[in-house]
Amino acid sequence: MNEQNTAQTKSEEQEEVLKEIRQLENRKKILENKQRNEERRVRTRRLIERGAILEGIFPLAPNLSGAEVKAFLIALSHLPGAAELTANLSKSGDTP
Structure with a gap:
């Protein structure tokens, strides 16, 4: 009976560790998505600013x-x- 309890405990510990690994992987994906979104936002802002400068200096540029x-x-x-x-x-x- 003691061996069965030990095996069950190990199995539960493994499940907990696997659950924690999945949670950490999901957190990592969320953080990576946030980072990509921030990089995209910064790039978009830079492109808009530079386009506005171009149009300000060369009035025909919008056409x-x-x-x-x-x-x-x-x-x-x-x-x-x-x-x-x-x-x-x-x-x-x-x-x-």
Whole structure:
């Protein structure tokens, strides 16, 4: 009878440990989802802010398609001095 109680106790302990593992895995998933949502929120805010800056500086930008905006920015990046300006901004952290 004692062996049966010991086996039952071990089985119950295993079930409790497995339950705790499942709970921790679920908590981990919840935290990972929160982190992804926060990263997505920060990225969305950054993209909106930069789009607003682009539209503020170039008034025709809202009328352009995404491909046209991309082509425009690529053309700007090929202007003389653009590479140096970009390199200097990233080093100093200043704005033009």
